[in-house]
Amino acid sequence: IDTTVSFTPNIKKIQDDIAGPLGLKWEDCTESDRPTKLWSRLTNGEKILLIIDDVWEQEAPFDFDAIGIPKRDNRNGCRVLVTSRSKQVLIKMDCDKIIELDLLTxxxxxxxxxxxxxxxxxxxxxxxxxxxxxxxxxxxxxxxxxxxxxxxxxxxxxxxxxxxxxxxxxxxxxxxxxxxxxxxxxxxxxxxDYMKDEKAKGLFLICSLFPEDEEIDILFLARLCIGAGVFEVDYGSYDDARNQVFVAKNILVNACLLLQGDEDRVKMHDLVRDVAQQIANREIQCVLMDYFYHYHTRFSR
Structure with missing residues (x-):
């Protein structure tokens, strides 16, 4: 079982990610009862490997108790694997063993x-x-x-x-x-800089605005790109424009700038997103200014 924490942990989402594969339902369960119910399920003796991915350094250490994840003194069959970019995070969490992954040779x-x-x-x-x-x-x-x-x-x-x-x-x-x-x-x-397809560039910038680790629905992305004026060419129909979004998406996936998710969804690797937001800041502003310019021009006529 795995769940991604990211920079801004969403406790309910993390709980849902863990509860789903376990078949755990939240009926008649208040928000304050969820940690206890999840803890009981994880410590019922079944062998479970729980992977907590991408924990970031925060002022307060990542709180197992707030979610319902058992600690080392009472796991009863449940083992927890935590991944982080920062060794200091794992030290603060008092992990049993820290394994550092080296760069590629x-x-x-x-x-x-x-x-x-x-x-x-x-x-x-x-x-x-x-x-x-x-x-x-x-x-x-x-x-x-x-x-x-x-x-x-x-x-x-x-x-x-x-x-x-x-x-x-x-x-x-x-x-x-x-x-x-x-x-x-x-x-x-x-x-x-050397991407030849301007539509793919615009799509790349739009994707970097979504929350970290979010799986983005392609159809929603298409509506957003069309509505924001990312595609400047006037198409014969909405379907034509949507198809262009899918083509641009495939260019980005093939270039490893987007990851293909489940069904019609994509996501951006968190490292790619971090860097993309830095290098694309000016371009994003230009896209928004261009959108508002066309929007203002359209309604000023």
Whole structure:
């Protein structure tokens, strides 16, 4: 059983995420009774692995009691695995054991890049050489490698790869960007700047405005993009415009800038979202200003 906490924990959502797979219902249960009911279900002796994903550092440690998650002294078959970007979070939570995941090795980074970019040892030497330099710029971060390699897939001319490498190197010091996000920031910046489809760019910016880890309904996203004027071209019908949203969505999914969720839903990786909001701040303002300009012009006639 897994649930995602994120920067702003939603206790009821976390409880629902855990209760659902357990078949636990909340009928005739007040909000204050929910932690006790969940705790009783988790400690009935059944072997359960509960994964608490993406816990952020807050002033107060993440509160198991407020949710109904058993602590180490009375788990009775339930084991809890907590993931976080911050080791300090796990120390504050007094976890039994802390396992640190290292960055990818150079070989692992290159193997991942080869797979995502669709190249191999039989590819031209100049392409491979340029690719290895690009991988170094990704700082051994899987998300960064996936984004930039997917962007290069299908581009077999070395000059295209050299342009990407130079784009990395032109990005200097980034004020306000955490050190662990630099590789991802650069990969996103390069992928965004060289994205040829303007509609996909607009969709990317809109998606970064949604709450963290939210699964976004494609149809709702289509209505939002059409209503906000992200697609400037006048289409023959609503269905035509909606189809363009789906095409733009597929471009972003293939570029690893969006994740395909269940059925007709997508979500944005939390690291991608964090960096996207930093690099897209000015573009978002331009999109909103353009929308309000057209809106004002339309109703001033």
């Amino acid at each position: 150079e070989d692992e980074s290159w193997n991942m890049f080869e797979r995502c970019a669709g190249i191999s040892n039989s590819s031209p030497n100049d392409l491979i050489g340029c690719g290895r330099l690009i991988v170094k710029e990704c700082k051994q971060l899987p998300v960064a490698i996936a984004i930039i390699a997917s962007n290069l897939k299908g581009q077999h001319q070395v000059h295209e790869w050299k342009v990407t490498l130079q784009s990395f190197r032109k990005i200097g010091y980034m004020h306000g960007v955490d050190d662990d996000l630099v590789g991802i920031y650069k990969s996103l910046r390069v992928s965004y």
